[in-house]
Amino acid sequence: MFYIIVAVKLILGLLALVLVINLTGKGNLAPASASDQVQNYVLGGIVGGVIYNTDISIPVFMLILAIWFAAVLSLRWLKKHNNLVKRWVDGQPVMLISRGKIDVDAARKAGISANDLSFKLRMQGIYAVKDVKQAILEQDGQLIVTSFGEENPKYPLITDGSIQPATLEMIDKDENWLLAELKTQGITNVGTVFLAEYDNGKITVTSSLPNQGLHI
Structure with missing residues (x-):
């Protein structure tokens, strides 16, 4: 009976993994942020700590998984x-x-030493800081580098209705220029822009909602 209960708990744990992957639309459990890592640790602790614990029944285990799902x-x-x-988490x-x-x-503040930064740059074939136009440390620890002479930025101009000042600085433009360019495409509300990318002097915009709210 003990092994049957363990097998059922293991199956439930596997189903929990499949469900969270599908419900979050990630495709895998690879952490892309701090909250993703915490969620993975908690799920691992739940499954690992409960699966061999005979004091925790299957219904209680299911309740714990349900609470974890609700929290996630x-x-x-x-x-x-x-x-x-989002910024806080x-x-x-x-x-x-x-x-x-x-x-x-x-x-x-990011906990990056000079040695760490130099190593990350060397990994991308860059050996002098003066050759770097912009280097941004992502939440997952990856360093994204743009060198002088690169025409296109590696970040979008607008994401989820929010203008990205760092990207504008990278292409030597300002917010007024961006708003004017959007107006030429009939877009008067930045909040309706799902994604705006800069490529070879042109802006490609994907809108999510009809123009509404505060206009520019």
Whole structure:
């Protein structure tokens, strides 16, 4: 009987993994943010700590998984609809280098030493900071580097209705230029833009909603 209960708990744990992958639309459990890592750790602790514990019955185990599911989906909903919660939970990209100059304070706050930064640059074939137009540390620890001479930025101009100032700086443009370009495409509300990308001097816009709300 003990092995049957363990097998049932293991199957439930596997189903929980499949469900969370499908419901979050990630495709896998590879963490892309701090909250993803925490969710994986918690699920691993739940399954690993409960599966051999005979004091926790299958119904209780299912209840624990249901609570975990509710917490994960609630946090996902909050991050999607509240930028403040998203920044607080996942953090945000940090610009470490701008136009060949290192932001030492930003690097120290991110826990990046000079040796770590040099190593990350060398991994991308860059051996001098002066050759870097912009280097941004992502939430997952990956360093995204744009060198002088690269025409297209590696980040979008607008994501989920929010203008990205760092990308504008990378292409030597300002917000007024971006708003004017959007108007030429009939877009008067930045909040309706799902994604805007800059490619070879042109802006490609994907809208999510009809123009509404505060106009520019």
